[in-house]
Amino acid sequence: MAAYIAFLDLKLAKAEDFFFSGLYKLGNTTNKVRSNVTTVNVNQIPGLNTLDISIVRIDYAPYGLNAPHIHPRATEILTVLEGSVYVGFVTSNPDNKLFTKVLNKGDVFVFPQGLVHFQYNHGTMNAVALAALRSQNPGVIIIANAVFGSNPEISDDVLAKAFQVDKKIVDRIQTNF
Structure with missing residues (x-):
């Protein structure tokens, strides 16, 4: 893996530092939660350093779950590309209000930074989503x-x-x- 690129010194950069190939590939969903997240952040694309953005592909088998989680350093915006996904997030204490929606192909939903959120394929067909995150290293x-x-x-x-x-x-x- 190339060293992280500081944009003040592009003389050391090469095209590969700004490139990733593989989001077209179906992720392996043969696990306990029946989902797979393919991450593209600063660890895969060193040129993302300091740019405050990353992307993930989430593959869901039927009844697959992207388990409740948080991104401590990023807001997330998710777009469903295939299938139907039930999504939601919970606000912080003391209210702990749950916001949910069923998303279909082309629908978009936002998860605010640091809040517990999830996605669940409640259908019998595979589902795929892309999510952009407002950090080159959002954490999970x-x-x-x-x-x-x-x-x-x-x-x-x-x-x-x-x-x-x-x-x-x-x-x-x-x-x-």
């Missing part, structure tokens, strides 16, 4: 992975109390991560 925190799959693990006592469930349920969930 998948909520379930962060909470139940941390290393080292968050204490069962903490999680049981936070989710108001028995510790055995927390243990069972943690084994999935």
Whole structure:
């Protein structure tokens, strides 16, 4: 991978630093959540450094989920290219208001920076979406992975109390991560 490019020194840049090929490829959705995100950010295109933009392709098998997550450094705008996708985000405390919409081909939805959001293919056909993010490195925190799959693990006592469930349920969930 080429070093990140500072636009004050384009003498060191080459065309490959501004190029990515592969968003036409179907992502592998044979996983637990039945979706795949192909990321194109500053790690794939060094020339994005300082440009505050990136893009992802999301492939959803039938009933595929892009699990609840946040982008700590970016607002996201999603466009459905194929299929139908149920999307939503939750505002922050104290309201925790849920905003949802079913999107069809050509529909667009915005997820504000830092809010928990998701996409779910509720149909029986594959779906594909493209999302632009307002950061060359938006970051992603998948909520379930962060909470139940941390290393080292968050204490069962903490999680049981936070989710108001028995510790055995927390243990069972943690084994999935």
